[in-house]
Amino acid sequence: MDREVVIVGAGPAGIATAACLNLHSIPNIVLEKEDCLGSLWKKNSYDCLNLHLGKRFCQLPHLALPRHAPNFISKADFIKYLDEYAEKFRITPKYQTCVKSAFYDKESMTWHVVACNGATGKTEEYLPRFLVVATGENAEGVIPQVPGLHTFQGEVIHSYFYKSGEKYNDKRVLVVGCGNSGMEIAHNLATHGAKTSIVVRNPLHIMTKEQIFLGMKLVQYLPFELVDTIIVTMARFTFGDLSNYGIVRPKDGPLVLKARSGRSAVLDVGTVQKIKNGEIKVYGPVSSVEENNVLFMDGKSEPFDAIIFATGYKSTANKWLEDGNETLDEDGFPKKGFPNQWKGSNGLYCAGFARRGLAGISMDAINIANDIKKAYK
Template sequence: MNNKCVSPMMFHAKQENEELLFPNRCVLVNGPVIVGAGPSGLVVGAGLKQQGVPFVILERSNCIASLWQNKTYDRLKLHLPRKFCQLPYFPFPENFPEYPTKCQFVEYLESYAKKFDIGPMFNESVQFAKFDEKCGLWRVRSVRSTDGSVVEYISRWIVVATGENAEKVVPEFEGAQNFEGGVIHACDYKSGSVYQDKKVLVVGCGNSGMEISLDLCHHNAYPSMVVRSSVHVLPREILGKSTFHLGVSMMKWMPQWLVDKMLLIATRLTLGNLEKHGIKRPSVGPLKLKDIAGKTPVLDIGTLQKIKSGDIKVVPGIKNFLPGGVELVNGQVLEIDSVVLATGYHSNVPSWLKETRFFSRKGLPRTPFPNGWKGEDGLYSVGFTKRGISGASLDAIRVAQDIATIWKQETEQINQVLAITSHRRLESQF
């Protein structure tokens, strides 16, 4: 391919969102390439649409928000009230409950894409993206899973919207190959119905681990949950008000340390002493821990009651696996039939983006929120704030506005050049 210094802005797009100059080989994009069609990518797309900026969204799965649609359990609901989870420019329907279900949230996202006429390129897995300094453009190479063909997108900008939870984390355990039961990650868990009367070990005590353990109880299984380190567990509501909302409101008037202290006092009064049930609190408050380490507190929706009643057993870390169970770090041997790894996710950015100045080895922006949305050479990121949908939305608005400003300026300059050139050609004919 010719790598002369040519801006894609110089090519007139017959159809908005794409310019196919070399079918199945090369696509020159008169706007940004957005990688990822989750909530973050959709918000960037919506912001650009409203300002008339063309773009292409590449999505490796066959649908929008694939994490929500394909890798979450059936009973999942939003942990926060809906007003903290809705996307910019388009609120949730008024008939939705305070905590929408997984299906309702997916329905909302599909309506969002339809409202702003966002049509991602599905089944396109980005394998390689690098800034070409010779021509000053990004080269984004994608493989289409439908036929294995390779397509290269050329663009002035790239928006990384694959998020913090692109790939599952699967820890290695000593003796795991000897275990005779089934082992799955939480992303493959759908319902506890298949575990009726089974002894299931849930590894992980975050929101997913807590809720999967509760779901197993509801389906007459016998769950044990590994709590290896300290964790903040807060009630989802205090006196009928969202705990998150209360925290956000108090932060407007009080220092963080005081808000943390008040939340912990209210939690102790509401939930009692959790240490006697095997759950130890971190020494750092929940809001401060979220800021410095990105660790989200668990919002309890009934799991603690099952722990207190003994329906869910809390156990320490795993030492090694045995054919019919596990040996725990305290020497106890626990018989189990199956294991669910609620061990979280990580970014996959380092596997395909050939850039190390802006993103760290862990695939997160080196500059923390709220300044980690823009890099150099037309590189942007959305969905890496560790502040959920609200944080991602703030970044997405900034990204769309910044790109739109530059795009309009460059488009106006190019139109002026084309107009002058056309005028001179007309004059030369006379």
Template sequence: MHTEVLVVGAGAAGLAVAACLKRNGVPSLIVDRGAAVGDTWASRYERLHLHTPRVQSALPGLRMPRRFGRWVGKADMARYLRGYARRHGLEPTFHTDVLRLDRDGAHWVVTTDAGTLTARQVIVATGYSNTPVVPDWPGRASFPGPIIHASAYRTAAPYAGRAVIVVGAGNTGAEIAADLAENGAAEVRLAVRTPPNIIPRRVGPIPTTLLAIPMDVLPAWLVDPMNRLLQRALLGDLTRYGMPRARAGVVAQARATGLTPTIDVGLVAALRSRRVVPVASLERFEGTDAVLGDGSRFAADAVIAATGYTTGLTSVAGHLGVLDRRGRPLVRGRKVLPEAPGLRFIGLTNPLKGQLFQIRLDARAVARSVAREQRLS
């Protein structure tokens, strides 16, 4: 089967770029390994809301309804994506997992678990949080309690009255720790390897992610001192509650490590009330004990690993020279590499101004670029 333009992924990025392509007169085939539009969002933990406000999160060609509120919940995000697909007449082909991309002359050969496709243009939109990563801690097999990745967490109910270690202080780990503390867990410890920059959700009436839009282009030495002042003024000195200080400012840390700041949606209150206790990084298990990097140990009933994801692209495109050592694309949006003409990536970064906002910008740029190339060919 041949298609001129193949979009891999039917999440926000894939739907947005397909809709923009359609508006530019370019039809596309969308394939996705899932079962339906919005399923990924629908299956996430109940507490989850977008960290970007509604007005900053809509995709091209459809506003988010006011009834969703300022901070859109995960169920409403799933509804929005389903409505977006209907509005733009997008009908992805599901249960189709792309396994490998290869270049053959002027076309791409796309190997999937449902057969082989060829395409002149391929747009990879498989998501920033694609493949969960759980460290293989020494002694893990001896730990009698559950060890789950944060992607499998839904509510705090199964952990009521239990001692839980949440590993990772990024946005997901921080929010799960707060959820557990607010909903009956007996003890919640937050294991921290890389100290995060914790920032408020808003500064007065202004969402923090709106203020972050210019930070993606401004130098870190200029904006990070201001960020430090705001963090201290609005959240106080969190080292008093055991949270180690970030080693670099918000922008410097994001550019050096790819780690975005942790937006406070309950963690700071839980730290102040001592319902969440930061501890050193988890290093190994010895029976029911979790042994930490500073040599201390705690008995735990369960461990939730908010330890991130990979893009899952190494087996798909790692042989093409288009990924960095972490498996992330070397270029994104409308840009292509000379060794991979017609191959683009969208929605695989997590910028300070918000992933959905970046998707909106990139979808339009990608569609214009692809449409121009299609006309020239």
């Protein structure tokens, strides 16, 4: 099948890129291995999830979120927005189509994309001039290697599969990972009566959503370092010194840290208060597991009924992209740093790898479509 552009992935990055291409009347097709668009949001995100940033930083190109919507919108409202976005820009992904390989043919100057149609079982081939990798940063959950984890007799899952704390009432649950997902899951577990603990391995910033929202507005006019000083001072006033609970702040401020490393501040949903009142216990790094007991680096040991790993995700692009070595590193992320990470070589593009959330996705989609338009004849 001949298309000018093949987009792999029908998450926000894929449909945003398709929308921008459609506005330029450039033929494209979106291939999606699942049976719906935005599958990570629809199938593999916990029920209590809300967007962490204000809606002005979470909308896709050429369609604003509704004015009447709250500033921090819910998962359900964002899913509705994604569906309306696809309908408005006439995006019809080809579902249950899993890309198995893609390589660049120098003679024809086209990409050779091989996919399997899950509905028919047949192999399909596409020969586009341009290929957009939009499978995202969060394609597959990562569970680190922990000595003895295989001996654990309780439940072990990645946060990718967590939905609600209802079934964990009165169970001893350890959440490994203290990013936004880990902290929100810990709060949700404690709210549902679980005996909750969380592992905090590294320094982290804990802020309110309003503080980060203010910071993102101020940084448009003031230096990052100055804005960080302002919002960190506000956070200290809000939360106090958390070092007695095993939580310390990094040396760099939250906005500088995000720009340099992609690490986000934790936006508190009430977890800090539950830590302070003892509903959630904080532990340091895990050293090993022995059946139901988890051993920690400081020598402590506690029994648990379940372990939930909120330990991040990885890209899967390297599993099927055969000629991406010039563009992607061994972890499947662009070698180029922001703001040039979206463009590779030979008509290869990356959408949604900026580590800057939905705002980064929007920038990628616009840049990719404009660049393809220049080459399109």
